[in-house]
Amino acid sequence: MSWLHGTPFELIPWAGAAALLAGVLLPLLGAWIVLQRVVFLGVTLAQVAAAGVALGLLLHLPALPLGLVLCALAIAALTGRARGAMSGDAALGAGFCLASALALLFISRSPADLDQVSHVLHGNLLYALQADVTLLGAALLTGAGVTLACHRPLLFCAFDPETAAALGLRVRRWQLLLFGVLAVVLTLGMKTTGSLLTFALLLLPPLAALQLRRGMAATLALSSLLGLLAAAGGLLAAVRADLHLESSIVVAACLLLPVARAWRVAPLLALALAGGLAALVPLLAPAQPAAPGQRHEHPASEPWHLDVHLSAQPAGAGRVRLRWSLDVHALTGAEPLPRELWLVVSAGGPPQELRLVADTATLHAGEHLVEGQAEVAVAAGARVLGGQVWSGPLDDLAAAPVPHATVPDCPLP
Amino acid sequence: MSDGRHAAAPRLRLLDVACGYDRRVVLRGVRLDVPARGVLALVGPNGSGKTTLLRVLLGLLPPIEGRVELPAGRAPRLGYVPQTDVSEVLIPVSALEVVLMGLVPVRPLLGRLSAHDREAGRAALQAMGLGELAGRPFRDLSGGQRQRVLLARGLVADPELLLLDEPVRGLDVGSSAALVATLVRLARERGMSVVVATHSLDLVANHADHVALVDGGTVRSGPATEIMTDAVLSEFHGRPMRVAVVDGQRVVVAGGLP
Numbered sequence: 001m002s003w004l005h006g007t008p009f010e011l012i013p014w015a016g017a018a019a020l021l022a023g024v025l026l027p028l029l030g031a032w033i034v035l036q037r038v039v040f041l042g043v044t045l046a047q048v049a050a051a052g053v054a055l056g057l058l059l060h061l062p063a064l065p066l067g068l069v070l071c072a073l074a075i076a077a078l079t080g081r082a083r084g085a086m087s088g089d090a091a092l093g094a095g096f097c098l099a100s101a102l103a104l105l106f107i108s109r110s111p112a113d114l115d116q117v118s119h120v121l122h123g124n125l126l127y128a129l130q131a132d133v134t135l136l137g138a139a140l141l142t143g144a145g146v147t148l149a150c151h152r153p154l155l156f157c158a159f160d161p162e163t164a165a166a167l168g169l170r171v172r173r174w175q176l177l178l179f180g181v182l183a184v185v186l187t188l189g190m191k192t193t194g195s196l197l198t199f200a201l202l203l204l205p206p207l208a209a210l211q212l213r214r215g216m217a218a219t220l221a222l223s224s225l226l227g228l229l230a231a232a233g234g235l236l237a238a239v240r241a242d243l244h245l246e247s248s249i250v251v252a253a254c255l256l257l258p259v260a261r262a263w264r265v266a267p268l269l270a271l272a273l274a275g276g277l278a279a280l281v282p283l284l285a286p287a288q289p290a291a292p293g294q295r296h297e298h299p300a301s302e303p304w305h306l307d308v309h310l311s312a313q314p315a316g317a318g319r320v321r322l323r324w325s326l327d328v329h330a331l332t333g334a335e336p337l338p339r340e341l342w343l344v345v346s347a348g349g350p351p352q353e354l355r356l357v358a359d360t361a362t363l364h365a366g367e368h369l370v371e372g373q374a375e376v377a378v379a380a381g382a383r384v385l386g387g388q389v390w391s392g393p394l395d396d397l398a399a400a401p402v403p404h405a406t407v408p409d410c411p412l413p
Numbered sequence: 414m415s416d417g418r419h420a421a422a423p424r425l426r427l428l429d430v431a432c433g434y435d436r437r438v439v440l441r442g443v444r445l446d447v448p449a450r451g452v453l454a455l456v457g458p459n460g461s462g463k464t465t466l467l468r469v470l471l472g473l474l475p476p477i478e479g480r481v482e483l484p485a486g487r488a489p490r491l492g493y494v495p496q497t498d499v500s501e502v503l504i505p506v507s508a509l510e511v512v513l514m515g516l517v518p519v520r521p522l523l524g525r526l527s528a529h530d531r532e533a534g535r536a537a538l539q540a541m542g543l544g545e546l547a548g549r550p551f552r553d554l555s556g557g558q559r560q561r562v563l564l565a566r567g568l569v570a571d572p573e574l575l576l577l578d579e580p581v582r583g584l585d586v587g588s589s590a591a592l593v594a595t596l597v598r599l600a601r602e603r604g605m606s607v608v609v610a611t612h613s614l615d616l617v618a619n620h621a622d623h624v625a626l627v628d629g630g631t632v633r634s635g636p637a638t639e640i641m642t643d644a645v646l647s648e649f650h651g652r653p654m655r656v657a658v659v660d661g662q663r664v665v666v667a668g669g670l671p
Contacts, residue, residue, distance in 0.1 A: 035504050153522050156514045159504050163566075166471040166493040166576075167518040210505065213550070219505050 012245075012401055014128040016235055018136055019249060022193050022201050023231025025140035027209075027223035029185060030202030032147055032178055034210065036158045040092040041078065042182065042202050046195035047099035048074040049187040054106035057349070060318055062380050064187055071183035074099070079179065125193055126245050126401075127344055127351040127394075129386040132192045139188035143181045148220075154178060155216065193246070200250040201227055208256035212263060226256050237281045242398065306389055306402065308343060308356070310410035315375050320347070320412060322385070326356055326370040338391035338402060345387040347412060348379030353394050378412055385410045421449035422484035424574045424606045425470060430479035432462075432469045438477060439465045443632045445625055447574065448606055449485075452597065454617040454637075455610040457627035463610040466627060467578055470608060489606070490519075492572030496579050497559045502552040508562045509534050509547040515566040537565035541595065557588035564592070568599060575600070577609045581616065589613070593620060617641060618656055618663035641665075 033042045052067025059066075078091050128136075147154060156164045157174045165171045189198055209222035234249030255277055263270035307327040312320040324343060341357040354374050378385065387407040392399030423446040433439040439462040447453055447470065455463045468474035469481065471493060483489075492515070512534040513526055520526060538547050541561040546554065551562060560580060567575055580596070581589035597620050600607045611617065617624055618641050625634035626649050639645070646654035646665065653668035 035501070037501070037503070149523050152514075152517050152526075155504070155506070155510075156517045159501050159506060159511070159514065160495065162473070163493050163495050164514075164517075166473055167491060167515070167570075169518055210503070214505060215507060215550075216505050216510065 012126060012239075014130055014133050015125050015245060018125055018128045018133045018192050019231040019235050019245070020228060021133065021137050021140055022189065022197070023205075023227040023229075023249070024224050025144045025227075026185075026189075026198065026201035027205035027227035028144040028220060029140075029147055029182060031206040031209070031220055031223045032154055032158065033182065033202055034206045035155075036175070036178070038092075038179075039203055040089060040096070041179065042186075043195070043199045044078065044092045044096040044099060045071055045074060045179070045183055046186050046190070046199050047096055047103060049183070049190045050195050051099045051103040051106060052187065053190055054103045058106045058109055060380065063191075063349075067187035067190065068183060070099075071187055072180070075176065075179045075183060079175065124191070124346075124351055125197065127346060127388065128192050129346055131348075131384070131386070136189050136192045139185045143185040146181050147178065150174070150177065197246040197250055200253045201230070204250075204253035204256055205230060208260035211257070211260040226260070227253070230256055233278070241281050242400075306341070306405035308387065308389060308405065308407045310345075310385065310387065310407065312385060312410055312412050314413045318377055318380065319375050320378055320385070321373060322354075322376050322410075323373040324354075324356070324371065340392055341402065342390040342393055342399070343387055343407070344390050344394065345376060345385055347376065347385040348382030349377060351394065352376050353390070355393075356389070382412055385412055423447055424449055424483075424485065424489045426482040426484055427469065427476075428479050428482060430469060430476040430481065432465055432474055432476050434465075434474075439630070440627070440632060441478075441630055443479070445632055445634050447608055448623060450600075450604055450606055451622035452600060452607045452609060452620055453623040453625065454621035455608065455625050455627055456612075456614065456617055459612075461628045462630070462632075463627050464578060466625070466632065467576055467608070467610050471576055489573040490570065492567035492570060492575040494560075494563045494567040494575070494577040494580055496582060497556060497563060504551075506551050507548050508538060508543060508551055508554065508558075511551050511562050512537050512566045512569050515569040519570050534565075534569055537569040538562070540568070540599065541565045542591075557584050557592070560584060560588075560592060561595075564596065571603070572605060574606045574608070577607070577611075579611060580609060581611065581613055589616070614641075614646070614665035615663065618665050 030042065033039055048070050049067045052070040053063040055061070055070070056063030056066045074095055078095050153164070153169055153174050157169060157171045161171045186195075186198060193201075205227035206219070206223040208226050209219045212219075212222060214222060230253035231249055234252035235245070237243055237252065238245040238248040255274075259270050259274050259277075262273050305328075309325045309327075311323045313323075315321040322345065326341070337360040339360060340355065341360060343354045343356050344351045345354065346352070354372070354376075356372070357370055376385075386409045389402040389405035389407060390399050391402050425447040427443050427445040430443040430445075431438050431441040432443070443466065445466075455466055457463050465474065469476060471491065472481075472488075509531070513530065515537075516526060516530050516533070520530065535544065535547055538544050541564060543558060543561055543565065546558065546562075551559065554562065564577075564580070567577070577596075581592060584592065593616055596607065596609075599605070609616075609621075617637070621637045621641070623634065624637050624640040625632050626640060626645075628649065633649075634640070641656055641663075643653075643655050646656065650667065655666045655668060657664050657666055
């Protein structure tokens with residue numbers, strides 16, 4: 001669509017949608033974590049959810065239910081009597097260490113490769129597919145809706161749990177509801193947003209909103225607005241300066257804190273600070289010119305278009321044999337393609353990459369040009385495999401999705 | 414405040430109660446009636462078990478032995494005013510929002526409070542002399558103002574039994590007197606029963622109808638006229654104590670100090 005021209009949504013539409021959804025809705029949930037002073041529970045549960053996903057990879061079991069079960073066990077152990085004489089913070093610290101170590105151990109024993117390790121622990125926002133964004137959005141909307149509907153008892157339990165209990169509220173049940181919602185959101189969102197980004201958006205926008213010292217309703221609204229600004233700012237910075245996407249959003253969320261602080265001193269100072277920070281973004285861009293086809297301005301009528309057609313056949317437990325064919329249309333040479341073309345596919349698990357074309361100079365438009373096949377892993381229960389065309393392998397920082405390339409979803413056998 | 418006689422059935426009755434935490438018994442053999450009207454003061458040194466006894470009366474701490482009876486056949490509507498420092502001042506709530514928390518347990522938990530409820534909250538603040546501060550953030554209030562906001566929250570649901578934990582701790586003399594005067598007036602007007610845990614013997618001597626002395630792992634209770642005497646207080650504190658009257662106010666003076 002023309003109004004998306006030049007925005008992150010033109011290049012990475014589902015990543016953009018996932019980031020904005022998380023930016024708007026995660027802080028609504030995170031505000032309660034901050035107000036209940038159980039911030040460390042958020043990061044610990046994020047690691048537990050990651051360990052659950054990793055265990056799923058290792059045992060070839062459904063990762064999401066496993067993550068939820070581990071989170072439920074962790075909540076029971078970390079907040080109940082099972083923690084014994086340990087303080088809450090100490091128990092959460094111990095739980096964080098254990099969950100982080102278990103996630104690494106499970107992954108080191110699983111057949112997955114190192115990219116999958118990174119994606120489980122740090123998310124794969126850039127490769128988000130429509131199904132991922134739908135799942136993330138449903139989880140976040142449910143979580144935010146539950147906390148908004150229950151805000152009066154949650155607020156009382158956070159403000160003065162002793163009196164709330166004395167007057168008949170089941171304080172522990174309300175806390176468990178909040179922690180349960182958090183566990184569900186973290187587990188379902190882990191695959192897309194990763195633990196670092198999730199935790200940052202839970203924590204930082206509410207902290208910045210609290211610095212503005214408004215009422216409760218305004219603080220919740222500001223948390224959401226600031227989360228949206230951090231997500232949008234991080235997205236833009238990542239695209240403009242070719243930065244790591246999740247880290248850009250996290251840094252943008254961190255910068256909310258000094259900007260909010262400055263706003264309390266003088267709003268103009270805060271605006272100047274935010275403008276100055278935004279002006280620094282282009283300086284972070286790599287010195288060498290961008291690879292052709294990645295960050296140039298596209299004319300309204302594109303000189304070329306790519307179509308990748310996929311088909312899948314069973315190839316043993318958890319694997320399929322994927323066949324692809326690549327068509328190039330209207331290749332005029334006016335707009336050069338990237339030198340390489342890579343296919344990034346995902347079927348309910350971390351993305352996998354396949355090289356389609358080593359040198360696009362060998363391509364000719366209008367021909368049925370490239371075919372190939374490879375075995376790829378699919379998550380249990382996955383019904384569809386989606387993909388994107390990229391200008392390089394995933395570990396190449398200069399690589400990016402190739403615009404004007406379509407890869408229709410492929411049904412799985 | 415009253416003559417100490419209470420024809421109505423007690424709100425609560427503790428029969429041979431032992432209470433404490435985990436397996437550590439703090440108080441044992443407690444027999445105590447919470448009268449249907451008037452002020453019952455729980456008095457004792459730090460660590461004697463006043464707050465533990467208060468938690469039993471609130472239902473937060475089940476007795477290890479003995480039982481808590483409801484002579485009226487039903488649990489009274491409770492109000493509770495904790496010490497001010499248990500509230501989480503990080504939370505950005507206004508004085509009115511704090512007061513309205515007192516209605517949360519007696520209204521549907523989901524959804525919004527009615528305009529009538531909000532009016533009741535404003536009236537409770539008005540009764541505490543804080544009508545002008547309804548929109549002020551709780552964290553920006555002084556200690557005395559916070560205590561009165563918490564008292565308004567304790568009263569907003571029209572309780573039959575109001576329990577207070579050290580309500581005048583940390584308050585200056587003027588604020589303490591104003592708070593206590595308001596509390597006693599409201600208790601009288603509404604026919605409430607009030608239980609207050611306090612260190613302030615002067616407050617007890619002037620306003621309590623019944624007194625429970627808490628120390629040494631047990632409780633001795635009775636009408637204030639029998640407990641707040643030189644002999645009983647001297648025995649309880651282990652040093653000469655005297656209840657004097659100055660300008661119509663009772664003052665408890667500790668003797669035998671170096």
